[in-house]
Every structure is written in structure tokens, then in C-alpha cells.
Amino acid sequence: MTTLPFGGRTLWRLGIASTLLDAAAAFVRRDVRTGVLLLGAAVASIWVPGLGVVASVLARLFRKFR
DSSP: OOTTTHHHHHHHHHHHHHHHHHHHHHTTOOOOOHHHHHHHHHHHTTTTTTHHHHHHHHHHHHHHHH
């Protein structure tokens, strides 16, 4: 992981945790495709900070306008 300024490590962890919570909520709604996508994004967020948050926002927008 790269060095992130101003407590970036905490924000990085919160981003991963929020993506995992969104994935769990998707599985509860029986939206398996979105759940798997968000799980993958959470794992990828380990190497690319912020990717999970972007995926979560896009999934919410897609669900809202579907």
C-alpha cells in the first residue's frame, strides 16, 4: 500500500469496511450479482484505495435508476 497522508490508512480501512457492508446488504436483498461485484471491489481496494467506494456509489446509483 502506498503512503496516505492525514490518517489515510483509517479512511482506507473504512472504505473497505463500507464496501463489505454494502456487499452484505446486497446479499440480504438477494442481489447476488451486485454482492459479488462489491466483494471483488472490496478485495481490489486493498491495492487501489477508493475503488470499493466508487463501486458502492455506482451500484447504489444503478439500483436507484433501474
